Amino acid sequence: MVAKPSMKTILVTGGAGFIGSAVVRMLIARGDCHVVNLDKLTYAANLDSLTEAAGDPNYHFQQGDICDAELVKSLLAVHRPQAIMHLAAESHVDRSIDGPGAFVQTNIVGTYTLLEAAQDYWQGLPSQQRDAFRFLHVSTDEVFGSLPAQSRFNEDTAYRPNSPYAASKASADFLARAWHRTYGLPVIISNCSNNYGPFQFPEKLIPLMIIKALKSEALPVYGKGDNVRDWLYVYDHVRALLTVLERGAPGESYNIGGGCELTNLEVVRKLCQCLDQMVPGSGHKPHEGLIAFVQDRPGHDFRYAMDASKIKRELAWAPEENFESGLAQTVSWYLDNRWWWEKIMSRQYSGQRLGLGAKA
């Protein structure tokens, strides 16, 4: 890829993952910037999610680790991005319970490595480019810990992470904040609620349940299924990230959420109703009959709910999908794209239970 000087270049980390690949697809479809995707290609990555972007002259893929300081430094020197969107992470709570080491390495050490390289690069830019540069650190609502009924997380809520995943993301957020406060790097932090949509790795709740139902397997709901999450369709998250990147203020953080609180059991029931309609010939109607309650996740946070009023008020972002419309599109995508998930289920992950605390 040879960048036209008039076009912006964005370095996306973790662009072969679920949300990162949606960011890459949307940026490439917009056609107004060059995208450099740095991804280690862990088990969670999938280049099949990027076939739309792969042949585009504005797209460049680099396999590599964000912990590799020399690689990150040389990527910045060669591609000279105007922004970094940092999404690379170990992202599954259950896996963080079984093996926290990889979470500490990628989410904390990797973010530190990226911040250091970005800081050096940014300091060497001419002043106009230095002013325009942004480092968007993409994080989660899980850093805030568990909520009692009624209240919601806002940008001033104290961090109380409970799982190793949440603790590693909270640490990374603090590093990102410190690199802004201490060194002036124009960092913006976003904290988003649970995402769902096409191309999500089958270990996560919604794709796992769709795939298990299609394979006529039991639908394992943790505990009583009464844990509450706030759900957001992945492309609404991507639009929020691009809005924050373009209009957010350095040093600020923005909460992103769908305003759509549901218990896990409600999510699985809605999904079963969708399948009842979309797979009329299924031998398992109603699919709710497949639900089976299983041992809860250790330390399972009871409730997350986001107050997204700041991003709505200050940056005029709002989700375009509600849960019903987003879920229908998601179920229909998994029905139409069996090739995508069947390959994963035969090679990387076959739907087994994770996160019972048997450390790897």
Ligand SMILES: NC(=O)c1ccc[n+]([C@@H]2O[C@H](COP(=O)([O-])OP(=O)(O)OC[C@H]3O[C@@H](n4cnc5c(N)ncnc54)[C@H](O)[C@@H]3O)[C@@H](O)[C@H]2O)c1
């Ligand atoms: N999925 C959600 O619901 C959600 C919600 C809020 C925030 N987030 C955050 O958004 C980001 C993306 O989440 P996701 O669900 O797309 O994750 P994902 O697990 O699907 O993808 C992560 C990507 O990062 C890459 N990666 C991992 N370690 C790396 C390393 N050391 N160097 C380079 N690349 C590496 C993986 O190969 C993978 O492609 C994460 O930072 C996550 O914490 C996710």
